[in-house]
Amino acid sequence: MTSNLANYLFSTETLYRNVVSESPKVAETKPVIEQKVIVQESVPASVPPKEVSKPVIPTFKFRNQVLILIDTISDSEKALLVKILGAIGLTIDQVDLVELSKVQTLDYQSFLSQNVTKKFVSFGVGLGKINWNILLNIYQPKNISGVDFLLSDELRVLDTNLDLKKTLWGALKAMFGN
Numbered sequence: 001m002t003s004n005l006a007n008y009l010f011s012t013e014t015l016y017r018n019v020v021s022e023s024p025k026v027a028e029t030k031p032v033i034e035q036k037v038i039v040q041e042s043v044p045a046s047v048p049p050k051e052v053s054k055p056v057i058p059t060f061k062f063r064n065q066v067l068i069l070i071d072t073i074s075d076s077e078k079a080l081l082v083k084i085l086g087a088i089g090l091t092i093d094q095v096d097l098v099e100l101s102k103v104q105t106l107d108y109q110s111f112l113s114q115n116v117t118k119k120f121v122s123f124g125v126g127l128g129k130i131n132w133n134i135l136l137n138i139y140q141p142k143n144i145s146g147v148d149f150l151l152s153d154e155l156r157v158l159d160t161n162l163d164l165k166k167t168l169w170g171a172l173k174a175m176f177g178n
Helices: 003-009 075-087 107-115 156-162 163-175
Strands: 066-072 095-099 119-123 143-146 147-152
Touching: 066 075, 075 156, 075 163, 119 163, 147 163, 156 163
Parallel strands: 066 095, 066 119, 119 147
Antiparallel strands: 143 147
């Protein structure tokens, strides 16, 4: 309500006092801007933060299209492996034989980036043991990123079990197309 309307309606009565109309007008003032003085202090030379680097995982150089992963291998197990490889038309020199007890681990990114291996056979070593997030069913070849993976029992177990050898042979035929 404006002061004129209030005066007209309530001219004979005093209902309230119109403070706005009776107060003197205040001149508008511009805001005062404070000037700040920048003081430069000498800062002692700080030691640069030490960079935290990831632990270096030794990179295995893959040379062949077939990779055999085992934990350890004895002479009798190596003889069995030579027979298995011969059955699929390969020699021990035509495969990368990785003993996990000597290498500790394999870097999956390095494995993929080298793009050399096309067939990967693990004898008794689950890929979780080398921190690869690949789930394999035993004696069932599985293709992941262009690489055929196969998980088998350990060579020492295969050496004494004819049924497991036959199962492995079936999986190898499916994987290598023999």
